[in-house]
Amino acid sequence: MAIPRDxxxxxxxxxxxNEPYTSPRIVITGLPPARARAAHAAKLKRAIDHAIVQARxxxxxxQEGVAEGTPGFYLQFEIPTGHETALDSLENxxxxxxxxxxxxxxxxxxxxxATVFVPESSADFYDKxxxxxxxEKNKSGRPKNENLIARIDTVQLGGARALFTDDMALxxxxxxxxxxxxxxxxxxxxxxxxxxxRLNVATKAHTISFPERDVILALGDEATMERLIQHSDAVAxxxxxxxxxxxxxxxxxxxxAEWAANLAGRITPPSAxxxxxxxxxxxxxxxxxxxxxxxxxxxxHSYDSAWDVGDSAYWxxxxxxxxxxxxxxxxxxxxxxxxxxxxxxxxxTVKILPPTGQNDPDLYGAITASGxxxxxxxxxxxxxxxxxxxTSDVGLGRGRPSSWSAAVDQLCYGGGDRRRLMVxxxxxxxxxISAAEYLDRNDLEEVESPAQxxxxxxxxxxxxxxxxxxxxxxxxxxxxxxxxxxPTSRTSTIWDRQWPIRPDVVFEGGNLAHDGVNPASAIDDLxxxxxxxxxxxxxxxxxxxxxxxxxxxxxxxxxxxxxxPELWPETVRGLIVHSAEWTPxxxxxxxxxxxxxxxxxxxxxxxxxxxxLTRSLLSAADxxxxxxxxxxxxxxxxxxxxxxxxMNLHLLPWPRAELADLGEADVELRITLSYFIxxxxxxxxxxxxxxYASHSLRFAVKRSLEPIDxxxxxxxxxxxxxxxxxxxxxxxxxxxxxxxxxxRGSIHSDIWRGSAAALAERDAVGVFPISGWWKEKPALQxxxxxxxxxxxxxxxxxxxxxxIYNSIATQLAVAVPAT
Numbered sequence: 001m002a003i004p005r006d007x008x009x010x011x012x013x014x015x016x017x018n019e020p021y022t023s024p025r026i027v028i029t030g031l032p033p034a035r036a037r038a039a040h041a042a043k044l045k046r047a048i049d050h051a052i053v054q055a056r057x058x059x060x061x062x063q064e065g066v067a068e069g070t071p072g073f074y075l076q077f078e079i080p081t082g083h084e085t086a087l088d089s090l091e092n093x094x095x096x097x098x099x100x101x102x103x104x105x106x107x108x109x110x111x112x113x114a115t116v117f118v119p120e121s122s123a124d125f126y127d128k129x130x131x132x133x134x135x136e137k138n139k140s141g142r143p144k145n146e147n148l149i150a151r152i153d154t155v156q157l158g159g160a161r162a163l164f165t166d167d168m169a170l171x172x173x174x175x176x177x178x179x180x181x182x183x184x185x186x187x188x189x190x191x192x193x194x195x196x197x198r199l200n201v202a203t204k205a206h207t208i209s210f211p212e213r214d215v216i217l218a219l220g221d222e223a224t225m226e227r228l229i230q231h232s233d234a235v236a237x238x239x240x241x242x243x244x245x246x247x248x249x250x251x252x253x254x255x256x257a258e259w260a261a262n263l264a265g266r267i268t269p270p271s272a273x274x275x276x277x278x279x280x281x282x283x284x285x286x287x288x289x290x291x292x293x294x295x296x297x298x299x300x301h302s303y304d305s306a307w308d309v310g311d312s313a314y315w316x317x318x319x320x321x322x323x324x325x326x327x328x329x330x331x332x333x334x335x336x337x338x339x340x341x342x343x344x345x346x347x348x349t350v351k352i353l354p355p356t357g358q359n360d361p362d363l364y365g366a367i368t369a370s371g372x373x374x375x376x377x378x379x380x381x382x383x384x385x386x387x388x389x390x391t392s393d394v395g396l397g398r399g400r401p402s403s404w405s406a407a408v409d410q411l412c413y414g415g416g417d418r419r420r421l422m423v424x425x426x427x428x429x430x431x432x433i434s435a436a437e438y439l440d441r442n443d444l445e446e447v448e449s450p451a452q453x454x455x456x457x458x459x460x461x462x463x464x465x466x467x468x469x470x471x472x473x474x475x476x477x478x479x480x481x482x483x484x485x486x487p488t489s490r491t492s493t494i495w496d497r498q499w500p501i502r503p504d505v506v507f508e509g510g511n512l513a514h515d516g517v518n519p520a521s522a523i524d525d526l527x528x529x530x531x532x533x534x535x536x537x538x539x540x541x542x543x544x545x546x547x548x549x550x551x552x553x554x555x556x557x558x559x560x561x562x563x564x565p566e567l568w569p570e571t572v573r574g575l576i577v578h579s580a581e582w583t584p585x586x587x588x589x590x591x592x593x594x595x596x597x598x599x600x601x602x603x604x605x606x607x608x609x610x611x612x613l614t615r616s617l618l619s620a621a622d623x624x625x626x627x628x629x630x631x632x633x634x635x636x637x638x639x640x641x642x643x644x645x646x647m648n649l650h651l652l653p654w655p656r657a658e659l660a661d662l663g664e665a666d667v668e669l670r671i672t673l674s675y676f677i678x679x680x681x682x683x684x685x686x687x688x689x690x691x692y693a694s695h696s697l698r699f700a701v702k703r704s705l706e707p708i709d710x711x712x713x714x715x716x717x718x719x720x721x722x723x724x725x726x727x728x729x730x731x732x733x734x735x736x737x738x739x740x741x742x743x744r745g746s747i748h749s750d751i752w753r754g755s756a757a758a759l760a761e762r763d764a765v766g767v768f769p770i771s772g773w774w775k776e777k778p779a780l781q782x783x784x785x786x787x788x789x790x791x792x793x794x795x796x797x798x799x800x801x802x803x804i805y806n807s808i809a810t811q812l813a814v815a816v817p818a819t
Contacts, residue, residue, distance in 0.1 A: 037143060037150075041134035044152055045127060051075055051157040052123050058157075059120060062231055066198045068191040069233035070096070072119040074158035075126070078111040079151050087114050089148035095122040100185065100236040100682075101163050104397065104496070111153055115162045117185070117233060126155075160225040163238045166395045170240045175221055179241035181363070181403055182218045183682060188234035189214040195232045199224075206366035208407050211773070211780050213682045215403045217241050217363060236682060239403070240395055241363075259335045260289055260539040268342040269293045275383040275561040276348045277326040277554040278375045280368060281319035281390060283311045283351035288320065288535040294327045295347040301374040302351040303367055310533075312355040317533025318389075321543045323347055324531030325551035326387060326558075331540075332529045345558035348375045348384065364392070364450070365407025372411060372420070383561050385572075386411075387554030389425035389547035391448035398446065399492060399499025401692055405450035406681030412455035412569070413676045419788075421569035422456035423557055425550040426503045428488040432519035433512060435479045442485055443493040443605060447502040454693065454746045455676045457557070457573050458502045461486035461509020461549040462583065462610060465526040468513060476513040479520055483583030485605060487512045487520060488545045492604040500745025503607040505580045507552040510544025559613050568629055571790040574674030577749050578625070578792040579615035580608040590737075600741040608749050626652070628791040634695045634769030635783040642775045642783045647715060647768040649708075650791065654763050662756030668796040669759055672749040673699045673767065675789040678782070680773045695772035695787050698722070698743060701752065703734060704761035715766045722770050756797060767791060 055073030079086050091099045096119050103113040118125065133149040143150075164171055172178040184192050189207060193216075196203050201224055204217040213236060218228065229235050267290075276299070283302070286295050286309075300309035311320045327347055328334045334341050350371035353359070359367070372386055395402055401409075412420050427448030429441060451458045463486045466478045479487040486509040492502040510527040512520035527542035530551075543551075553576070560572050567575075582590060586606045593599045628650055636645035659667070678694035700718060702711045736742075737751045752762070767789060774782040 038134055041130050041149065044149065044155060045130050047155045048075070048126050048130070051155060054157045055118075055123070056120070058230055063199075066195060067231040068195050069188065070119050070121075072117055072233050073123075074100070074115050074117055074162060074229070075155055076113060076115045076158035076162035077155050078113055078153040080153060081105050081110055081112055083151045084112065086148050086151040087112070089145075090114060090116050092122070092125060095119070095125050097122055097125060098185065098236075101165050103165055104400070106168070113162065115158045117236075119233075159229060160222050160238055163229070163235060165237045166239045167397065170395060172222060172240070175223075177219060177221050177224075180218050180220070180225060181237075181239040181241050182216050182228075182235060183237035183239070183403075184214045184216065184234045185236045186212045188232070189216065191232055192216065192228075192234040195228060195234070199227055199231065201228060204360075204363070206363050208363055208365045208369075208403055208410075210406060210410065210682070211678070211680050211777075211782070215363060215365075257539050262338075263335050263341065264289045264293070266338075266340050267293045268340065270343040270346040273382075274343070274345050275385070275558050275565070276346045276375075276379070277558045278348040278350065278372070278384045278386045279319060279322050279326060279554070280350050280352045280371045280386065280388040281322050282315035282317075282353040283307075283309050283319045283355075284323045284347070284349040285311050285317070285320045285531070285533045285535060286349075288324075288531050288533075288539070290331075290531055290539075291320070291323050291327065291347070294343050294345075295323065295349065299346070299348040299375070299378065300351075301349070301371070301378070303371050303374070304351075304354065307351055307355055309349065309351055312353070313533075314356045315353055317541065318547065319349060319351070319353075320533035321530040321541060322387070322389060322547060322551045322554075323349065325528060325543060325548055326554045329552060329555040330528075331531070335529070344562040345555075348379075350374055353390065363407070364404040365410075368404070368407060368450075369411055383565060384421075385554055385557035385561065386420060386422040387550060387557075388422065389550040391425055391427040391451065393427065393430065393448050396446055396449060399452055399495030399502075401452050401679065401681040402449045403681070405453040406679045408450045408453040409455045409677065409679040409681075412453070413678045419569045419676060421557060421561075421572055422453075423550055423553040424451050424453070424456045424458050425546040426451050426458050426460040427490045428545045428547075429490065433479070433487055434519055435477075435514045435516075438479050438487055439485065439605075442487070442489060443491050443601070445490050446494055447490045447492050451502055452499065454500050454679070457504050457553060457576060458607075459546060459550045459553040460491065460503030460506040460605075460607060461489040461544070461546045462506040462586075462606070463508060463511040463526070464583075465508070465511045468523065468525045470523060470525050473513060473515075473523055473525070476515050476523070478511045478513055478526060480511050481585055483585035486510060486545065486549075489549075490546070493601045495604065497600075498744070500747075501603055501607060504577055504747065505553070505607045505609060505611045507549035507556075507610065509546055509549040510542075553611075556611060556613055556616070560616055563617050567627075568788070568790060570674045570676060570788060571627060571629055571792075574672050574747065574790045574792050575616040575627075576611045577608050577674070577747055578670065578672040578794065579613075580611040580749075581615075582606060582609040596739065596741055599738065603738065603741060625792060625794040628793070629788075630767075630791065631786045631788045632767065632769065633784070634697075634772075634787050635775045637778070637783060640778075642778050644719060644769050644771070644775070647712070647719075647766055649712070650765045650767070652763045652765065652793065654760055654795070656760045656763075659756040659760040662797060664755045664757065665797065666753065667756045667759050668794075669701070669752040669754075669762065670749070670792075670794040670796070671699055671701065671752075671765060672747070672792040673697060673789060674747045674792070675787060677746050677772070678774070680777075691771070691773050691776065693746065693772045694774045694782060694785075696743075696746070696770040697787060697789055698768055698770055699748065699791065700766045700768070701762050702764040702766075704758045706761075708764065711764060711766065715768050719768050719770060759795065765791065765793065 101115040129145045132144040136144045202219040208215045311317045514520040527544040528548045530543040532541040632646040742748045742750045
């Protein structure tokens with residue numbers, strides 16, 4: 001059906017199929033290009049002029065004596081999806097115009113919403129750009145400013161809704177007060193506090209500071225937020241403050257007091273210099289006979305001095321349950337084997353959940369940081385892993401950082417001086433769980449906050465528990481098969497592709513059972529055993545889900561720290577991932593995956609599999625691991641530009657003769673690269689220019705018969721390609737199990753499989769930088785910082801008679817430096 005000429009419609013027009021891509025143009029069907037351009041320009045000019053009239057009225061309506069900062073306003077632009085590069089052009093630093101908030105497109109939406117702050121003195125900036133687009137051409141004959149103006153669908157004055165970057169379904173209803181996370185522009189915290197006080201708006205004392213943002217909580221309804229925006233230039237984003245996490249734990253009692261007494265008699269307490277698992281949770285029952293040997297009363301702390309340090313019925317004794325598993329690991333094994341038990345690490349507990357009710361809506365990042373500070377102040381020289389299984393399902397955004405997760409990243413990074421190892425829970429499904437929904441629901445319900453963080457280890461849950469012996473459940477069946485995902489464990493399969501793989505690894509978290517009709521139940525046969533918070537009533541309780549898995553992760557981390565106290569936190573984290581293997585059930589799914597996209601979904605479900613302490617610490621004769629702790633300077637200043645700088649080339653001490661003797665025998669090469677990033681979490685980090693991570697690193701391995709110079713050139717090209725948004729060419733193909741999909745987040749691990757003879761020629765690993773905000777934000781003066789990393793390299797020749805370990809050890813008698 002023909003479209004009447006008086007009802008023109010807009011569409012995008014680009015290059016033809018065999019033509020090079022050119023920036024799209026907005027064309028009005030039925031009009032010549034010049035007239036279409038003029039019509040589009042006129043439409044945008046009318047919209048901007050109307051917004052400026054409204055903005056000036058808003059500025060004129062400020063209450064006398066209240067406003068602070070530069071007078072200005074916010075403009076909200078709508079840009080078609082797929083044209084995110086236009087967002088960078090919305091900013092103009094000389095005019096002090098700043099892109100403050102970018103919203104990912106809503107489900108089914110074809111546009112991206114971007115909001116900028118515009119000083120009143122620069123109100124004509126976009127008018128001038130539009131006029132130049134309408135009347136002038138650049139040297140190539142294209143309209144000036146086409147990349148920006150042609151891609152703007154609409155523009156209007158922005159307010160609280162334009163700055164709200166959570167899901168709009170969470171936006172408070174009209175007139176309803178709520179606690180808001182107010183993300184402030186750089187250097188404007190004091191100004192915002194002054195304006196808030198003058199407008200009688202309640203704020204919280206706690207703040208979290210990032211390189212370009214401060215986050216504060218403010219109480220009010222939508223109209224209150226509009227007044228704050230009207231009277232200051234401070235606000236960059238608004239989000240809903242996160243509620244107290246709710247942990248739904250259904251556990252059964254296990255009364256075995258005599259076994260507890262027996263085990264207590266076989267325990268050797270940890271030494272004075274032992275590392276600690278620092279639990280941020282609901283406190284712990286230190287009087288429990290199995291907890292007392294590993295938890296000194298002086299190592300119990302509370303976020304609020306008005307709380308005690310013991311555990312709480314309100315949280316079902318969750319902190320005490322975590323304590324038993326964090327201290328002993330598999331407590332059932334310790335109870336039953338009858339031998340001596342030597343504790344190699346101790347516990348610290350920090351109560352961050354109130355004994356009853358909920359916290360005030362303080363920032364959870366601040367609560368987490370305060371809890372860690374309490375433990376560190378008491379024992380500043382003690383090595384510790386910080387373990388937290390407290391999560392929230394509020395404000396999730398397909399992997400987007402939250403203020404809480406970004407604070408966790410900042411705590412791990414530690415300003416570059418004091419790195420911290422943290423292990424977190426992926427979070428559990430909530431409510432009734434049906435056997436028919438298994439895996440589909442796990443894949444659709446995303447990992448909870450703060451597990452979007454890049455730097456900590458995030459633990460999901462798997463299970464091997466399938467045997468039901470209790471006669472009360474005769475005929476019931478376990479939901480998960482042995483070796484597969486626990487039915488309650490969340491995943492990151494629906495996350496946007498640029499965000500990290502979550503969970504990193506999985507540990508035992510128990511199983512659920514069902515009768516074929518009713519929702520599933522957590523029965524004792526399919527759960528872990530841990531310590532009960534009321535030892536005068538009972539000694540043990542059932543435990544599981546991702547909390548149990550995370551407590552096991554804390555136990556494993558402390559075990560590595562105890563055995564190798566000199567290792568960096570990045571290395572301990574890397575060893576856990578490096579030691580992980582997919583179970584047969586998981587491996588069968590990977591083997592059946594027909595595409596890289598399917599493999600990525602599985603990686604986001606299982607991480608790198610189930611870790612193992614023995615593999616983390618020991619190298620057998622046919623399975624040797626090299627560890628490298630190094631650093632590079634990723635960027636350098638060249639005039640006014642920041643460019644990439646160093647690449648480290650690590651030569652591998654392979655036993656060439658021994659590998660050559662193995663010939664065509666199958667071998668495996670596994671490499672894991674672990675590093676921490678400095679976060680920059682404003683709601684701009686998913687665009688190319690405004691990245692969340694300070695930097696990224698990649699690894700590549702020299703191929704058989706590839707000269708070193710050619711290897712260097714391949715790495716340089718790979719870095720350039722990824723910088724330009726192209727494929728990660730150094731990672732793909734060449735018999736790697738994962739290839740390009742491994743390069744998410746700040747830990748990367750992959751396995752190469754081939755012949756021993758081919759491995760003998762793969763004798764170098766390159767570690768090289770990829771851009772981040774350290775490079776793209778030179779004004780923040782981070783470009784000259786060094787980037788630490790740990791590189792773990794294993795070669796395995798299962799079943800061979802060649803002693804690879806000793807052959808490599810002989811080679812290492814002569815130092816092999818990075819070049």
